[in-house]
Amino acid sequence: MVAARITVNGKETPISPAAPHTTVLDFLRERGLTGTKEGCAEGECGACSVMVARPGVNRPTDWVAVNACLVPVAALDGQEVITSEGLATGGSSGGPTALHPVQEEMAVRGGSQCGYCTPGFICSMAAEYYRPDRCAHADPGDGTDPEHGPNGFDLHALSGNLCRCTGYRPIRDAAFAVGTPTEDDALAQRREQSPPEPVATEYTREDSTFLRPGTLAEALRLLRERPGAVVVAGSTDWGVEVNIRARREKCVVAVDRLPELRALRVESDHIEIGAAQTLTEIERRLDGRVPLLAELFPQFASRLIRNSATLGGNLGTGSPIGDSPPVLLALEASVVLADADGEREVPLSDYFTGYRQSVRRPGELIRSVRIPLPLSPVTAFHKIAKRRFDDISSVAVAFALDIEDGTVRRARIGLGGVAATPVRALAAEAALEGRPWTAETVAAATRVLQSQGTPMDDHRASARYRSAMLGQSLLKLYAQTTEAVSA
Ligand SMILES: Cc1cc2nc3c(=O)[nH]c(=O)nc-3n(C[C@H](O)[C@H](O)[C@H](O)COP(=O)(O)OP(=O)(O)OC[C@H]3O[C@@H](n4cnc5c(N)ncnc54)[C@H](O)[C@@H]3O)c2cc1C
Ligand code: FES
Ligand code: FES
DSSP: OOOOEEEETTEEEEOTTSOTTOBHHHHHHHTTOTTSOOSOSSSSSOTTEEEEEEEOSSSSEEEEEEETTTSBGGGGTTOEEEOGGGTSBSGGGTSOOBOOHHHHHHHHTTOOSSOSSHHHHHHHHHHHHTOTTGGGGOOOSSSSOTTBOTTOOBGGGGTTOOOSSSOHHHHHHHHHHOOOOOTTOHHHHHTTSOOOOOOOEEEEETTEEEEEOSSHHHHHHHHHHOTTOEEESSOTTHHHHHHHSOOOOSEEEEOTTOGGGSOEEEOSSEEEEETTSBHHHHHHHHTTSSHHHHHHGGGSSOHHHHTTOBHHHHHHHTOTTOSHHHHHHHTTOEEEEEETTEEEEEEGGGTEEETTEESOOTTOEEEEEEEESSOOSEEEEEEEOSSSSSOOOSEEEEEEEEEETTEEEEEEEEEESSSSSOEEOHHHHHHHTTSBOSHHHHHHHHHHHHTOSOOOOOSSOOHHHHHHHHHHHHHHHHHHHHHHHHO
16 A cells, blocks of 8 residues: 655645644644644634645536644545645745735735734635636626625635634625636646545554545445444544544544445435535535525535535534434435445434434444435525524524415424434424414414423523524514415
8 A cells, every 4th residue: 555645735745654633734734834724623713724626516626625623634645735835836946926816815905914814714715716616606796695706706615714803804805806717727727637536545653543445345344343443524523523622543434535425316206415425515516406405504614614524424423403404304314324234224313312322333334315305395494503604503493394275285394402312393393284374373383393302501592592493483484485385
């Protein structure tokens, strides 16, 4: 096996002697690339943002911004990384340094004061600069779409980057001023070539090993042979465990590039989403095909996190405040579980068994998530959190209703944050089904919905607030839909 290595700013560098748990952030800084900063070490600030080359959605390769503080460097064996230092050109060859267009705009529009956050903003901004279909989504110029610039720049690309001193207006000005890459731009040209292949990795230092198997069968065999091994995909939960809770494991098995976990297929009676598809990939590949998912994505963490986070990881971590379970419960999704003996399909409503516990057996992986078709036409996802973006839910409610001739034929409601597990609101569903979609029905069902689950008081919200928000959520859905249903 070839020694583990990573290409940083065009230069191949051995990963050794880094430990298997060493993050990309620490690896870069130890090699003098100190533009990549540590702010929080838990994915919240974006000071550590770097670009990685990944399989593209519309072109062979996309430049994708990720949180370097969460990803183990061993996970990038054979991959290509660009840091803020690698964006400017010329300086290393002895000539004057030419700023990258994104750096230039940040400089001339006053987008940087102390500069601590700036390299991270630059990398997130550069990834959006290189997004192939960026210009197709431009604001029409009348300001009706405040989240997109006239150049198509999607401000959500910066939703994971925090700045404490400049203020966001000059940063937005810079983002909305960037043009399109020139034909001789090397990073733009790189998008037309194949992405770096995933590399089978076995990286051991002292008594810990990072393994990247090449196939699902190999991964399942490894998990059977090494029952204590920890599975990682995008590492957005795992990276926090490593940095903040100092988790160190003897064996980590990466599943994020397994081809069998990376499919996304729309069949006649269901949609199958590979567990290792990132949320950004699902969002872009489905392109609104599942409106409830399309409503979820912008509210899930930040673009930086969504660029790595997977559905398998969100279900695998089993948090009662995870955002995808309520949505997938309302969609009546099931999970396909695989182990060395074969596969089984489990309805998501039967998957969670207790706080962060599930029916998943040791050695079993989530291979995919299946969403049955057709979809219910009336859907909504309400995430109640303290901030609009990049925050964890206090309560999350997802609705999927069939309303025909003014009557609720079918109701599915998924809840997060009101019990030890994500749950279906079965009693509230029954209070709606077969009844007219009227204010009276909704008022009665609201009382039922408010009594669902066993919410707790914690630092995010009180139990009373959580119950009250359940009711508000149904009233909001009614307000949102009455016009559409009666039309
Ligand atoms: C700053 C920040 C903001 C966040 N915001 C949100 C948010 O708004 N909403 C939300 O729901 N979550 C949020 N999260 C949590 C996290 O991003 C999600 O849970 C994400 O989906 C995890 O996916 P991952 O691929 O990164 O998982 P990883 O960290 O790689 O793994 C998480 C767990 O899942 C297991 N796992 C991974 N893949 C599989 C598989 N295929 N089969 C079985 N087990 C598997 C792993 O063993 C591990 O226990 C946030 C995290 C951070 C750091
Ligand atoms: S250091 Fe804050 S997101 Fe990585
Ligand atoms: S420029 Fe100081 S934190 Fe952003």
